[in-house]
Amino acid sequence: DAKTTQPNSMESNEEEPVHLPCNHSTISGTDYIHWYRQLPSQGPEYVIHGLTSNVNNRMASLAIAEDRKSSTLILHRATLRDAAVYYCILHNNAGNMLTFGGGTRLMVKP
């Protein structure tokens, strides 16, 4: 799987939007962009994924750059429960497993 680059950590205030960036300049045409998050002492949970178009679900929005070399996970109103490590992962049909990078540790301040 191609590599992704994320900031090590970010801070946000409660009730404010959060934009988590991810760079994936070597993305291939068949790579989907997946986001998972891991709360402390828990297994990761799926957040969202997309291929080319922006995606919205009840948890978040995913904005994908036109050249697909970067993407942004958007939490519209951060809550304290959103404090977690967020992983941006590229995944395609050729492989089954997910390859986790370092992720971004999001801290939410009340």
Place this chain on the structure above:
Amino acid sequence: GAVVSQHPSRVICKSGTSVKIECRSLDFQATTMFWYRQFPKKSLMLMATSNEGSKATYEQGVEKDKFLINHASLTLSTLTVTSAHPEDSSFYICSARLGTSGVAEQFFGPGTRLTVL
């Protein structure tokens, strides 16, 4: 969403003993499950891919004789850490994929924290 459970949630054992960790998909069948290991402040590292009815596929550097994986049914995979040593202390997490498409989301278990004394 689909639910994956793990048992036990935490285990403490003496050096040299073996520990079995169970991973179950509760409301779906999973032909493929994955086992990860996570050390403190580190990311998840894939250990092996568990395939129902066949041998597991291990990642480079993971000893298959030390980490025994059995996927005897479509809802259960087990990881046995044999002759555990303190360096095997870690957070072990399993996941299962819903569907056969490679891009389908994966569902993760809550993890098992292993401490080897």
